[in-house]
Amino acid sequence: MARPRSEDKENAILEAATRVICTHGLSAPTAMIAKEAGVSNGSLFAYFEKKVDLLNRLYVDLKAEMAAAALDGIPTESDIRTQVFHMWSNVIRWATDCPEKRRTLAHLSVSDDVTPESREKALGEIAGVAELVERARQNGPMRDLPLDFVAALMTALADATIDDMIRNPANADRHCAAAFDGFWRMIA
Amino acid sequence: MARPRSEDKENAILEAATRVICTHGLSAPTAMIAKEAGVSNGSLFAYFEKKVDLLNRLYVDLKAEMAAAALDGIPTESDIRTQVFHMWSNVIRWATDCPEKRRTLAHLSVSDDVTPESREKALGEIAGVAELVERARQNGPMRDLPLDFVAALMTALADATIDDMIRNPANADRHCAAAFDGFWRMIA
DNA sequence: TTTCTATGACTGACTAGTCACACTTAAGGA
DNA sequence: TCCTTAAGTGTGACTAGTCAGTCATAGAAA
Secondary structure: OOOOOOHHHHHHHHHHHHHHHHHHOOOOOHHHHHHHHOOOHHHHHHHOOOHHHHHHHHHHHHHHHHHHHHOOOOOOOOOHHHHHHHHHHHHHHHHHHOHHHHHHHHHHHOOOOOOHHHHHHHHHHOHHHHHHHHHHHOOOOOOOOOHHHHHHHHHHHHHHHHHHHHHOHHHHHHHHHHHHHHHHHHHO | OOOOOOHHHHHHHHHHHHHHHHHHOOOOOHHHHHHHHOOOHHHHHHHOOOHHHHHHHHHHHHHHHHHHHHOOOOOOOOOHHHHHHHHHHHHHHHHHHOHHHHHHHHHHHOOOOOOHHHHHHHHHHOHHHHHHHHHHHOOOOOOOOOHHHHHHHHHHHHHHHHHHHHHOHHHHHHHHHHHHHHHHHHHO
16 A cells, blocks of 8 residues: 565665675764665665664575675585585685675675674574584594684684785685695685 | 873873773773773873874784783793794783783784884884794795795694683683694694 | 655764963072 | 073863754544
């Protein structure tokens, strides 16, 4: 009986928030996000009751998108090292292809506005990644450590590698491969 | 002939800022920092012209303190692995002993308010750490990579390890040692 | 006609930084 | 030893600006 809410507008707000937060940080005004999305200030609050709600939604969405990118086209017939390297490359390609998404995700990751519930949800989204890491380390020296911890070490290495690749594009591929080799010596 | 500016007050402001930013983030009001330091709002701006200046100073100070802690009591007679492990343990002890400083430093590290100049300065403060890493990797598989990159990988691993130890204190020592073993397999 | 969405000016709360005035220090003169 | 005075520091109420979130009104769909 009434005018339906538009999914396009919600997406426009989320995409605008990614762009604006990338450059202005989490203190980016909602008015700026709304303007960038081509939507009125008031409408933003129709789609997301509070600014924190928008932030939490964005965090989960970006994590899910990154996880989906990581698992894209994994060669399941190949040996495990090849598969994990494929995943490693996927994550790094996603991060270098979408620097705005990565930067915004980095802002969100360290924010207190992102609730433990959202972080839990995001952990669920990256289950596929964890499963691959589990198979990779199961006969290696880190086989008795909690999987979460090993996954965190991998994420830390990948993140530092991406930072380096962005700062120093000339050696990007070489450093990407070298860091993966290091990671593999560590776990396998 | 005039009343001298008090170094105690400056330190009180820096320490108060560490505590307040730890819990309230970088958006902590200057008024709150001044109150915590037992100093008037106006005085804070006598010691630090702008809020960013305080933030930058705090960043460099905390980095220097961490570097000093890292190099404390290195057994220079022992083999290189022992020395690097000593440094690794020092950093991790500092971080777990002063969680407020670490958390505030983490807030500052990702902030755009911290200028490249401050980051450069901080890099100078940790030169001793870099020198040790250089000796550790010089015959290993990462000998041809830039030292900065290898140091960044170590920092990333140490940081992820500290996060894990804080979340999961029961296994702290075991994970600390296991992560160092992994790091050593990676570089040596 | 009903029931919702869309708009943007507006509100109230908050914050970085200022400023006029009060106070403190130390050097120098008596 | 005490007083004067120059040259600052210390204070907190205040200003100017910002921002999250609201609300009255207009308009679209059913």
